[in-house]
Amino acid sequence: MANRFEQLAAPGIRRLSPYVPGKPPEQLERELGIRDSIKLASNENPLGPGPLARAALTGAIAGVGLYPDGSGHELRTRLAAMHGVSPGQVTLGNGSNDILVLLAETFLTPEREAVYSQYAFAVYPIAVQAAGAGACVAKAHGPDHRMPLGHDPAALLAQVGPKTRLMFIANPNNPTGTWLDEHELDVLLRAMPPEVIVVLDEAYHEYSVGAGVPDGTHWLGRHPNLVVVRTFSKAYGLAGLRVGYALSDPDVADLLNRVRQPFNVSVPGLAAAAAALDDRAHLEATIALNRDGLARLREGLSALGLRVAPSAANFVLVDLGRSAAAVNDALQRQGVIVRPLANYGLPNHLRITTGTAAQNERLLAAMAKALAAPA
Ligand SMILES: *Cc1c(COP(=O)(O)O)cnc(C)c1O
Secondary structure, eight states: OTTTTTGSSOOOHOOOOOOOOOOOOOOHHHTTOSSEEEOOOOOOOOTTHHHHHHHHHHGGGGGGGOOOOOOOOOHHHHHHHHHTTGGEEEEEEEHHHHHHHHHHHHHHOOOOOOEEEOOTTTHHHHHHHHHEEEEEEEEEOOOOOOSTTOOHHHHHTTTTTTTTTEEEESOOOTTTOOOOOOOOOOOHHSOOOOEEEEEETTTTHHGGGGOOOOOOOGGTTOOEEHHHHHEEESSSTTTTOOEEEEEEOHHHHHHHHHHHTTTTTTTHHHHHHHHHHHHHHHHHHHHHHHHHHHHHHHHHHHHHHOOEOOSSSSEEEEEESOOHHHHHHHHHTTTTEOOEGGGTEEEEEEEEEEOOHHHHHHHHHHHHHHHOOOO
């Protein structure tokens, strides 16, 4: 139905479609009248927050009558020490999504352009369009490349022109799970003009570093136009709190800070994120669970005859070789929520997050049944 106020909206907003999130279990249960559903759709940590973050959250309740520290001093200081940068290089966000939007607001106008890859994280096109800027989409690698549907650095570079001010790179990428290696990124960064801000989104860094995916923060000293984005939503298990951050040149951070909402990270968010950094044991348990989960999902889904792309994250991209809609419906009827990717232009694919060992087995059993049903 036509929106009566459409013409009043800013041009970028008129053509915008909202982000499609994973279906909440409560919604599926309401719709189908079922119980005990599991959600492997939004790349959340199946263990949730660790004990130290939980304790910090409880302790933070008493403080929520006051505004948070708008500078996020303690968390920024902690992050700066951890990454070997100055606190002035750290910008906090209400999730890393907030950081991505701040970057677009800061550097894009209708006269400028941003570059990202086909099949890149869906927030990039939304942030770019909302800013009214031009989007230059680089063709991704083909399905038979060693990084199927992954970012092609040469294609990204070829999209850079005189109007380009931002390039978004997700490493590893969501929803493909693929990544650029040290050499590819190094070559790309060296080739980028200094007036293009390169946003290296490392939302899955804690998972991917063990798989040999480079740590982008190492390039910050050499490339002042580089912004590395991290989050507490994935491996740290704090998706519901909304805390992310950027590491950048202090002058870039200064610009982001001009548009940042003064209290964009909440009192519980600041407290739990700082505590989560101390919880090595929880992070290690999370990484180990994911390593086992990736191996099990790969093995089990391959045994069902499905193509599973390499992944350095906490999910796998599965090619069903036919429309995923009926299989997705059949999974939902069995109380298993995964992510269909038609909105990414991948109607034959599903993205499946690793769960607990029991959740992974349930997914595999449900998938076997779903595939046996007529398409
Ligand atoms: C999940 C995700 C994020 C956003 O997470 P926040 O919860 O907003 O921190 C950013 N980038 C990528 C590639 C993601 O998959």
